[in-house]
Amino acid sequence: MFERFHVPIKVIANRAGPVPKFVIVRADNCVNCGKCEKACIYGVHVRSELDSRKMADPINNLCKNCFRCIHDCPQWSLSMAPGAEYKALGKGVWSPLRISTIWGEAETGKIPVFGAGYRGIFAGSGYDGMWTDMSEIVRPTRDGIHGREYISTSADVGRKPPVLEFDGSGKMRTEMPPLVELPVPMVMDVTRLRAMTEATIQGYAQAAKRLDMLLFAATGSLPASASAELTSHFVPVYPSGTDVARIELPQGARMAELSFAPSWKDDAKAFRARFPETVLSFRFDAGKGVEQRVLDLVRAKIDVAHILYDEEGMELDRGELRHSKESLRAVHKAMVSKSVRDQITVIAGGGIAAAEHVPKSIICGADLVALEKALLIALECRDCITCELASCPVNLSSASAEWVEGRISNLVGAWRDQLLEVLGAMGLREVRRLRGELGRAIFYEEVERDAFSDIEGGVGDG
Amino acid sequence: MHVDDKGVGRAIFPGTAPSPAPEVFSAKQEPLEGRIACELAAMGIKDLRIASAWGERMLFSRDQAEIPRFLKEIMFRSMPEVVVQPRSVDAVAAVLRFAALRGVVVIPRGSGSSPFGGSVPVKGGIVMDLSDMDRILEIDSSKKVARVEGGARWADLDHELEKHGLMLNTSPSSKFSTVAGWIATGGMGLNSFSRGHISASVREIELVTSAGEVARVQGSDKLFPSLFGSEGQLGIITSVALAVAEKPKVSKPHLVCFSDFRSAFSFAYALANSEVRPTHIVYESRAKFALINRMLGTERLRTDDAILLNVEGEASEAAFQGFMKSTGVEEEKEYLARYMWNERYFPMKVRKFGPGMLGSEVVVPLPKLAEVISGANGLCAKLGIDPLFEVHFLNDGNGLLLCYYVTDQGNTIRLTMAALKSMLLTSLMLDLGASPYSIGIWNHAFSGSEDKQRVANLRQAKATLDPNGVMNSGKYFALSGRLWGAAGLMFSPKLMRPALKTLRVFSPLTVRLMNMVYGIAERRLRPKTRTELLRIADECAMCGACIGVCPAYLVVGDERVTARGKLLTAKAMARGSKITKEHADRTFLCMRCKACEQICQSKLHLIDAFDVLEKELERMHGRDAQEIERFVKYAEGLPEYDRLIERGLVIGAPKHGMGGGDADV
CATH class of the missing domain: 1.10.1060.10 (Alpha-helical ferredoxin)
Known part of the structure; x- marks a missing residue:
């Protein structure tokens, strides 16, 4: 019997105090009348448990900025200010909103809800300038696809032969390459993360096993206690310059990743000779010529291209750096034009800061995305500029593996549910079909060009 | 989605949905104490709360004044046997009928903010607290009449009036006292200079007599004048129709300082006779400003004798400016005047400097004012007290003189001495031509000095309305108390006034005696530590x-x-x-x-x-x-x-x- 995939979610409480987005100040002239308690549907204002005659301090992190308490206070004693600590969180694509959203997802495992509707952003750099098509929302019954449980989110990791050959007796002659099938188009990659402790890696590994995902980590970084049990979900990553002849794969490993080096063709040959049943991946920094490099990998029958971007989702290597949105589209287009798209799996890593970035990356041409920094943020990381475990504001070094496992499960659960929502709204039954479906997205630059390019002084070449 | 755990996410309301507010709340019931309370409760009178527990009755055994306890408790039975709070005229009548039948005295009480003991029992009885009958029944903007229940507070009425663009004609300096309370005890206060005694503003009084009958008394009635200052002797005032005034567009207080009180008075007299027609004129002595400065923590006001007045209307304001020009006196800054004008409602603030305050209130004919004040000043100097004087000018050629001094009420001996001093002061002022403002208990010794005709009228009214002697009896005409009437005797005008006079005449000796007693007591009792x-x-x-x-x-x-x-x-x-x-x-x-x-x-x-x-x-x-x-x-x-x-x-x-x-x- 097949068992339907689901992500078990359960509230995993924050360890550190929340960072409230809004700070409500109650002035001295409060008369403890309780009007604010009646006004607030989110439970920000409650009477003190110690003395029911007094109002407790506002529970700021529950505030949704509706201003009702401020409006209803007969004493005009409430005021609200943006939380200073909140505003200082993160940088770039890792905005305070995204960081706190990830915290909430990791805590509850639920789809985040923002009060007062979506007020933007409708344009911007990176994925902010890309909108996904949600047309099925307005005609929901067409494909009868409303049961989210009928949508598949599974993804294959590996190469698919362009044709299948059979002999006269009908027996397949083509040798099928190794393939790893995953229930979600996401993998975990901790190779580029800071502030790792044994317990956090152990927690990630447990989560990977529980969710049937893959965990990419440097060899030997997995704690001994976990390695024996978790190897089939563990993808060892070897730095460039590793002597392939000396590699000892962990027992049960289904996949291994080598770092791209000038000697990559020899490395690949050597690897294949030793481990023909193992999926082989090459990782490399995205940059100028990334399209050509992927085509080279296809020609060499490499199973997986793991393309790395930086934290902001920008290319890392040489020349005029593109966002992964452009970069992935170029890769995808190059392969499609050579009719080799299915002969390699593309994993994109870096700059995945929100659930929406998963379908957007896939639309741009990735088969899977690698979760990196989001894994750390899920543990309440404050994304400090200088990161040191010893002075960590949320004391990450004391986080237990079970807590980490729960948080990551919740995050993946919440992100998968959001992916399902996107697919459902598009009328798609499986995420495989979304890959490279550029028609399912609108790109701000293109819309702008369409609208204004023929206007003198307008955008583009008009 | 599969959910492992029931508690996924947080509910919009933490815990469960809020339970609806309870329909009723009753604090724990206390057992009824005393026979009268039980009998009253057994009658099941509607709209009546009966309080008989010692702890609550205790609150009604006193009023605003801090009286040395031993004095009060040796001489009087100041603890009521029961306290009732009626909410309707019927309830008032029922209680009065019961009291008449049983021969129990009923002591009416408003907010208890007078210091003279008018609402304090002297021989137990039933205290009838009217503060629950505080509704504002009707405000007629066209006729400019407001009808309120007896227990309505002046401040609340004023607030309601303001919504209609109206205001009170006159009000007492304690705005938190009740309408009936002020009618029964005094009736002279703020704006009395322009609008006269409260009796001039009352259109009708609804009175419940001790027979339980409701009488409506109007200005033309013979009874009408007797109700004012009747100190609860005639019945319970359950509602009052009051004339009110339109709120003026311009209302501006002024403060003028003088180097001595005589020049302040002559300024006030000239002003009173001028075309300015201020709504009110008050004299404040320098000691008051010294205390206010102390309260503000800065020398904001000149510590001079001053006249504080208020003018309404532009014509009046212009006339005042002309008047000032003719006198050549400079007035103080407007904000100081406004501050002092606002403070008119809070004369008891300075009590905190004692902590404690005693004093006397008398009505003085204006020509005798200077003499009374200088006499009082002289006596105070001998007695070693620093008094502050306040005179509200009235429109009948009199002034309401308030003389206060701060004292430490935590020290029983000192407080007793201070109380004695206040009686000495009052007796002096009466001898100089003043008459007492209110009698209550503590001014009983001076009760012979009012208008004889008035007393006779009141006596007659009492005989008709309250033949059984239910209403606040044991006071006013004769004082009852413990010790087989000894208390009453002690406070009787015949005995006490000569005694006070003797003490006063020999004041150096008196003061030495007092200091001696104080010294002994101090040594014996040790100063009390106060939390x-x-x-x-x-x-x-x-x-x-x-x-x-x-x-x-x-x-x-x-x-x-x-x-x-x-x-x-x-x-x-x-x-x-x-x-x-x-x-x-x-x-x-x-x-x-x-x-x-x-x-x-x-x-x-x-x-x-x-x-x-x-x-x-x-x-x-x-x-x-x-x-x-x-x-x-x-x-x-x-x-x-x-x-x-x-x-x-x-x-x-x-x-x-x-x-x-x-x-x-």
Whole structure:
């Protein structure tokens, strides 16, 4: 019997105090009348448990900025200010909103809800300038696809032969390459993360096993206690310059990743000779010529291209750096034009800061995305500029593996549910079909060009 | 989606949905104490709350004045046997009929903010607290008449009037006193200069007599004048129709300072006879400004004798400017005048400097004013007290003279001496031609000095309306008390006035004697150490302002939940009285709304004091958190409470959170 995939979610409480987005100040002239308690549907204002005659301090992190308490206070004693600590969180694509959203997802495992509707952003750099098509929302019954449980989110990791050959007796002659099938188009990659402790890696590994995902980590970084049990979900990553002849794969490993080096063709040959049943991946920094490099990998029958971007989702290597949105589209287009798209799996890593970035990356041409920094943020990381475990504001070094496992499960659960929502709204039954479906997205630059390019002084070449 | 755990995410309401507000709340019932209470309760009178527990009755055994306890308790039975709070005329009548039948005295009480003992029992009996009958029945803007129940407070009425663009004709200096209370005790106050005695503003009085009959008395009635200053001798005033005035567009106070009180007076006389027609003229002595400066913590005001006046209307203002030019005197800055004008309602504030305050109030014909004041000043110097004088000019050629001095009421011996001094002062002023303003208990010795005709009329009215002697009997005409009437005898005008005179004539000796007694007592008794809580209790002006704004009082109707009640509880505890569990539990029934703190004229830190008091009570009896929560939930659900909050618990208090701190200046 097949068992339907689901992500078990359960509230995993924050360890550190929340960072409230809004700070409500109650002035001295409060008369403890309780009007604010009646006004607030989110439970920000409650009477003190110690003395029911007094109002407790506002529970700021529950505030949704509706201003009702401020409006209803007969004493005009409430005021609200943006939380200073909140505003200082993160940088770039890792905005305070995204960081706190990830915290909430990791805590509850639920789809985040923002009060007062979506007020933007409708344009911007990176994925902010890309909108996904949600047309099925307005005609929901067409494909009868409303049961989210009928949508598949599974993804294959590996190469698919362009044709299948059979002999006269009908027996397949083509040798099928190794393939790893995953229930979600996401993998975990901790190779580029800071502030790792044994317990956090152990927690990630447990989560990977529980969710049937893959965990990419440097060899030997997995704690001994976990390695024996978790190897089939563990993808060892070897730095460039590793002597392939000396590699000892962990027992049960289904996949291994080598770092791209000038000697990559020899490395690949050597690897294949030793481990023909193992999926082989090459990782490399995205940059100028990334399209050509992927085509080279296809020609060499490499199973997986793991393309790395930086934290902001920008290319890392040489020349005029593109966002992964452009970069992935170029890769995808190059392969499609050579009719080799299915002969390699593309994993994109870096700059995945929100659930929406998963379908957007896939639309741009990735088969899977690698979760990196989001894994750390899920543990309440404050994304400090200088990161040191010893002075960590949320004391990450004391986080237990079970807590980490729960948080990551919740995050993946919440992100998968959001992916399902996107697919459902598009009328798609499986995420495989979304890959490279550029028609399912609108790109701000293109819309702008369409609208204004023929206007003198307008955008583009008009 | 599969959910492993029931508690995924947080509910919109933490825990369960909020339970609906309870429909009723009744604080723990206390057993009835005393025969009269039981009999009254057995009658099942509607709209009547009966309070008989010692702790609550205790609050009604006193008024605004702090009287040395031994003096009061040796001489009088000041503890009522039962306190009733009627809410309807029928309830008032039923209680009075019962009292007449049983021959029990009924002592009417408004907010208890007079210091003369008019609402304090002298031989037990039933105290009828009218503060629950405080509705404003009708405001007729076209006829400019307001009809209110007897227990309505002047401040509340004024607030209602303001909505109609109206205002009070005259009001007492304690705006938190009741309408009936002021009619029965005095009737001279603010704006009396332009609008006369309160009797000029009353259109009709509804009176319940001791036979339980309702009488409506109008200005033309023979009885009408006797009702004013009748001190509860005739009946219970249940409602009053009052003439009110239109609120003027321009109303501006002025403050003019002088180097001595004689020049201040001559300025005031000239002003009174001028075309300016101020609405009110008050003389304030320099000592008052010294205390106000001390309160403000800065030398804001000149410590001079001053005239404070208010003018209404542009014509009057122009006339005043002309008048000032002709006299060549400079007036003080407007904000100082406005500050002092605002302070007119809070004369008891300075009590905190004693803590404690005593004094006397007399009515003086204006020509004798200077003589009375200089005489009083001379006596005060001999007695070693620093008095402050305040004169409200009236339109009948008289002035209402208030003479106060601060004293430490925590020290019984000193307080007794100070009380004696106040009687010496009053007797001197009467000898110089003044007449007493109110009699009550403590001015009984001076009761012969009023208008003979008036007393005769009152006596006659009493004979017709209250033949059984139910209404506040044992006072006014003759004083009753313990010790087979010895108290009454002691305070009788025939005995006490000559005695006071003797003491006064030999004042150097008297003072030496007093100091000696004080010295001995001091050595014997050791100075009492006073906790912070007791200090606050002593600083309290006992004006009752906090009662009208207290939402807990609205719910429970028991004065022990109010700030004044709590401070009296603290005092009782300090005296070693036993506080029952029910009494303690009531003390916790509080909304922590700080309304009492806001309205408190002495700016006492009441909430802190409550915390201390509650801690002590909690040690003794524990704390019923469930009852507190039920109480809070119930109060929150009350529409009356909503209205109170919407109106602002304290009218005129700043209603914003900008700092939210003290609104002192």
